[in-house]
């Protein structure tokens with residue numbers, strides 16, 4: 135006869151309220167950046183006639199490809215490229231958070247993740263249940279974001295030389311990529327609107343559809359998360375197999391069946407730890423020392439680490455780019471002529487152009 139387990143109730147307060155506050159604050163910050171950027175665009179549209187508003191450097195957080203190239207350029211040359219320096223620091227901050235706490239950026243700071251979560255909550259209320267795709271669809275769809283990531287990594291790290299990277303970062307297209315991104319949404323094409331609407335509807339039905347299946351940023355952070363020394367661990371001795379942790383997991387991870395959560399989909403949201411009814415059974419642990427990390431420490435560390443690294447950019451003078459308002463007006467006047475170098479062919483052309491420029495300057 136099996137011995138009945140002695141249960142010590144988990145009395146620790148849930149952290150989800152604080153996670154919601156942090157997500158809301160970060161989303162509000164992004165909205166504020168959006169308003170400032172809108173004012174800056176209005177200034178450009180007026181040809182310099184309207185009141186000048188500073189371009190908010192935080193907008194570069196929405197340029198992950200340029201930021202990744204900037205980081206690669208930093209490794210190759212030791213220099214911070216001046217086009218989007220804030221983007222570089224934001225990118226490093228996001229990677230650092232993921233290195234320490236897995237994909238915590240997605241569930242604690244990312245405004246898209248937050249929106250996706252709210253939409254998912256609405257969907258669950260609407261359908262009164264969680265809808266999961268069958269494994270036969272879920273698995274191949276999850277690999278889509280890795281294919282997108284692989285394309286970017288191949289194009290940047292395998293096809294481009296240091297000179298070509300610099301040529302891209304210096305290019306007018308890169309300098310105005312934030313403005314182009316703005317117009318992508320402000321003057322959205324019918325096709326893009328349909329795609330976004332479909333993604334929105336799919337996110338109501340299937341929680342985190344964009345994040346789970348398509349976000350290449352999430353794919354990168356998921357891979358980095360495997361290197362994190364902090365992992366969610368289950369104590370099988372005290373676990374009562376209630377399955378609450380698996381039920382609440384937004385990433386559909388079978389937390390109740392594993393000893394350590396080792397999944398690229400885990401966003402360190404701590405929902406599973408919050409609902410576990412038994413004390414000291416489900417915890418985030420610093421694995422090398424087998425030490426439990428308090429949930430509040432995780433929340434504070436994610437925010438402080440992000441602020442520290444981006445603050446470092448501000449303090450060292452690598453936050454605002456050096457493009458003057460006159461240069462921005464000139465760039466803006468010619469913006470339609472700056473095309474997107476999306477293809478492998480374009481990447482090769484960048485390499486060629488860069489080589490030609492070097493030859494000319496000799």
Ligand code: SF4
Nearest residue numbers: 383400401403404406
């Ligand atoms: S395993 Fe836990 S921390 Fe990870 S996503 Fe699921 S509920 Fe969140």
Ligand code: SF4
Nearest residue numbers: 373374376377379410
């Ligand atoms: S919530 Fe998960 S870890 Fe906690 S007791 Fe239930 S099955 Fe075990």
